[in-house]
Amino acid sequence: MKIIIQRITLLIIVLSLFSCKSTGLKIGNFDVGKLVDQGVKIWDANNIDQAQEVQFGKNMSAVLLGARGLYQNKNINEYVNQVGMWLAINSSRPDLPWRFGVINSSSINAFAAPGGYVFITLGMLHKLESEAQLAAVLAHEIIHVTQKHYLNALKDSSLRGAITETLFMSAEAYQNNTGANVNDQQYRAWAKKITLATQDIYSKGLDKTDEFQADQQGMLLLAKSGYDAYALIDNLQLLASIAADDASLALLYKTHPTAEQRLIALSEQAEKLSGINGLSLVKRYNKRISTE
Amino acid sequence: MCHNRYFLLLILLIFSSFSTLSAPKVKQGKLIKTSTLFAQASKQSKAVMQLKIDESVVIHKRQRAWYQITTQEKPPHSGWVNMLNIRFVGVSKRQGELGVAALLSSISNDTRATSSTGIRGFDEKDLANAKANMQQVALLDTYVVTQDSAIKFAKQGGLATKKMSNEQVKK
Known part of the structure; x- marks a missing residue:
């Protein structure tokens, strides 16, 4: 009798471990639905492969x-892509x-x-x-x-609600799996989930530690790419000089x-890179930006 | 006579735009801590004097992590100060649709209605009202450049990948 009770208990434990609700939605052979349902408890950005990461970003x-929307000037957008791609080549993930x-x-x-995916506002550019x-x-x-700061941000309890399988699916994949077409309710539900999750993520922003890391590693990436690494401090000086309650900075500071906190945090990195010269390329910037 | 007036106006316009473009970008700054004014952009150079916290300076240019400055006291002293010890003197904040904001809005091809309460920017309200726009993502794809063209672009500007030391890379 004791053995039977032990076996029933074991069966209940095993069933409970594998009873995570899954909607069965898949990308390729990957059961995103299951991952997401379990992920509420055990979210790990490393479980997301590159294709899913790119889809999430898209x-x-x-x-x-x-x-x-985008500022529809091909010359300026291509210039920003050239600068960005050169940095990306020198980054730890050139193949994205x-x-x-x-x-x-x-x-x-x-x-x-x-x-x-990286964006800069026209206001910042000017x-x-x-x-x-x-x-x-x-x-x-x-x-x-x-x-992977945004993927890791999903670990945060306040963003748990944002983790849904739809984040990692294209509209086409969603339609293929659910049979939904662009006009029906299911498709609109996909778009709504994406929108709500993105609003959550951007409105909350990243952890301060991530921002400080992006500054420090950003300076290093600039130096490695041949640019003047102290240009990042120039930018923060500029931001620090604009009144904090200026409407143009509202979302940035939220x-x-x-900028003052970020400047203080960069002192050690500034010292480390003190022996490195880099280029500013003022003339090329003015020439390319003035093409608008 | 009338032609002369237009000619004079044209000359004035040319000179005014030239002076705007060629004006040196001198900035006003303030010391945020007591700092040494050095003769060169290096800690190993001669110390000129000690500058006090809150002292106002004129910033002429930057070389790596150093600003070349002139003090505003009499007689003025010039030299180099660690850029992190100085902050630019704040500019007045933008309000409404005037000034820089209006200029930027007029440059952009934005056709949204003007808000009477603030500048046309990107704020939380924009985000809250957003709907996924796949056409814009497709437009973004048309601006992409290849790695080869980015390498060529870097070479044209004189940029080259630098090898960083372990100490510099260390987090």
Whole structure:
């Protein structure tokens, strides 16, 4: 009798371990639904492969660009892509499908999304004075991508609600798995989930530690790529000089430490890189930006 | 006579735009801590004097982590100070649709209605009202450059990958 009770107990334990609810949605052979359902408890960004990471970034970017579209000037966007791609080549993840874009907004900000998506606002672009300063903005964002800061942010309890399988699925994959077409309710539910999750993630912002790491590693990436690494400090000096309650900085300061805090945190890195010369490329910046 | 007036106006316009473009980008700054003013952009150079906290300076240029400055006291002293010991003097904040914000808005191809309460920027409200826009993502794809063209672009600017020491890479 005792053995039977022990076996029943064991069976209950085993069943409970494998009874995580899954919707069965898959990308390739990967059961995203199961991962996500279990992931609420054991989220690990390393369980997400590159294809899923890129899809996540693409979905987030779609929402970001739904809030504010791209500045539709091919020359300027290509210039930002050239600077960004050169930095990406020198980063720890050169093989991601990197994409850089200028968002048509007068606010001063920059954004990254997983998988290689990086954006800078037109307002920020106009505040800068050199290619090295542009590279500094992009380098900071590139580090958020290479270090998977947004994927890791999903570990945070306040973002648990944002983890849904739809984050890692394209509209097409969702349609193939559910039979939903673009007009029906299921498809609209996909879009709504993506939007809500992205709004959560960007509104909350990343951990301060991630921001400080992006500054420090960003300076290193600038130096490695041949740029003047201190351009990143130039940018922070510039931000520090704009009144903190300036409307153009509202979202930046809601999601980032203040420029003053970031400047203080960079003193050690500035000392480490003191022997390295780099290029500012002021003339090329003015020439390329003035093409608008 | 009328032609002369237009000619004078044209000359004035040319000179005013030239002076804007060629004006040296001198900035006003303030010391955030007591600092040594050095003769060169190096800690190993001669110390000129000690600068006090809150002292106002004019920043002429930067070399690596050093600003070349001139003090505003009389007689003025010039030299180099660690850039992290100085902050730019703040600019007044932007308000409404005037000034820089209006300029940026007029440059951009944004056609959204003007808000009467703030500048047209990217704020939390924009994000809250956002809907996924896949057409914009497709447009983004058209701006992508290849790694080969980025390497060529870097070479044209004189950029080259630098090998970093273990000490520099150490986190």
